[in-house]
Amino acid sequence: MNGSFFIQQYLDKGFELSDAQSEIDFAIEILFGYSAKDFILGKKLSEKEKNRLQEIIFERLEKKCPIQQLVGNAYFFGRKFYVTKDTLIPRPETEILIVEILKHIKNIDTPKILDIGSGTGCIPITLALENKNLLADSVDISEKAIEVAKKNSNLHKVENRVNFFKSDLFKNVNDSYNLIVSNPPYIPIKDKNTLQTEVKDFDPALALFAYDEQGIEFYERIINSASKYIEKNGFICFEIGINQSTIVTKLLYNNNFKNIEITKDLNNIDRVIIAQKT
Numbered sequence: 386m387n388g389s390f391f392i393q394q395y396l397d398k399g400f401e402l403s404d405a406q407s408e409i410d411f412a413i414e415i416l417f418g419y420s421a422k423d424f425i426l427g428k429k430l431s432e433k434e435k436n437r438l439q440e441i442i443f444e445r446l447e448k449k450c451p452i453q454q455l456v457g458n459a460y461f462f463g464r465k466f467y468v469t470k471d472t473l474i475p476r477p478e479t480e481i482l483i484v485e486i487l488k489h490i491k492n493i494d495t496p497k498i499l500d501i502g503s504g505t506g507c508i509p510i511t512l513a514l515e516n517k518n519l520l521a522d523s524v525d526i527s528e529k530a531i532e533v534a535k536k537n538s539n540l541h542k543v544e545n546r547v548n549f550f551k552s553d554l555f556k557n558v559n560d561s562y563n564l565i566v567s568n569p570p571y572i573p574i575k576d577k578n579t580l581q582t583e584v585k586d587f588d589p590a591l592a593l594f595a596y597d598e599q600g601i602e603f604y605e606r607i608i609n610s611a612s613k614y615i616e617k618n619g620f621i622c623f624e625i626g627i628n629q630s631t632i633v634t635k636l637l638y639n640n641n642f643k644n645i646e647i648t649k650d651l652n653n654i655d656r657v658i659i660a661q662k663t
């Protein structure tokens with residue numbers, strides 16, 4: 386078994402060569418700690434390592450399980466995070482949230498933020514790593530997600546500044562913040578069958594789906610209650626899905642938020658919305 390043997394299995398399933406190569410490189414790096422450079426310098430996988438990689442690739446290609454769940458890690462904003470079947474695999478689009486939030490809080494001395502829907506904890510942990518004065522609370526309705534998020538905050542040594550706890554949205558939240566951020570479930574349940582198997586069958590349903598027609602129930606619930614948890618001139622920031630920017634903008638205006646800004650993703654889809662409390 387050599388590298389091309391693994392790649393060929395991906396190609397036989399219709400993957401592009403570059404995607405196959407990057408998934409295999411990622412798996413090898415996480416599983417065994419070897420980089421592509423090590424192979425250029427002559428590194429070879431042992432028989433045991435090849436067999437382990439083959440097991441993973443089999444699960445990936447036959448069951449369509451995402452490679453990140455199989456190796457238990459994903460990258461977000463250039464850093465590694467633990468992922469399990471109970472946490473959404475962090476997406477590159479969500480990195481736009483980080484960039485926008487960092488811009489908006491840069492003049493606040495000790496920014497205090499609330500993240501709703503922790504998942505792996507990638508949002509508050511990354512913000513805490515990028516802004517050394519930042520303090521965050523982060524809530525999730527899933528206890529299992531909270532466990533993973535806490536593990537990630539220990540991994541990145543921000544457990545003293547990022548506090549995870551269970552809450553159904555604001556239910557157990559008693560503080561106020563300079564900024565509230567959420568990447569809530571926003572895929573309308575009626576669209577479930579349009580999703581890739583990797584998403585539909587492996588990301589937790591609790592992280593993906595909203596049960597109203599337009600997928601906006603969480604924005605509505607959060608925006609309707611948010612004001613009392615946001616300091617004067619503070620911000621609210623969401624990741625949004627396709628065709629949701631107009632309706633979320635309207636919800637924000639109707640709840641007295643101003644200075645609404647929308648940022649597009651690389652596919653030219655409105656992806657992040659940020660607004661200020663009046």
Ligand SMILES: C[S@@+](CC[C@H](N)C(=O)[O-])C[C@H]1O[C@@H](n2cnc3c(N)ncnc32)[C@H](O)[C@@H]1O
Pocket residue numbers: 472473474475476479501502503504505506507508524525526527530552553554568569570571591592593
């Ligand atoms: C789309 S995922 C986002 C995860 C992570 N913030 C990220 O960006 O990768 C949404 C998260 O919201 C959580 N969630 C769903 N309903 C919730 C609720 N009522 N209250 C708090 N969290 C909730 C899910 O468990 C899931 O972890």
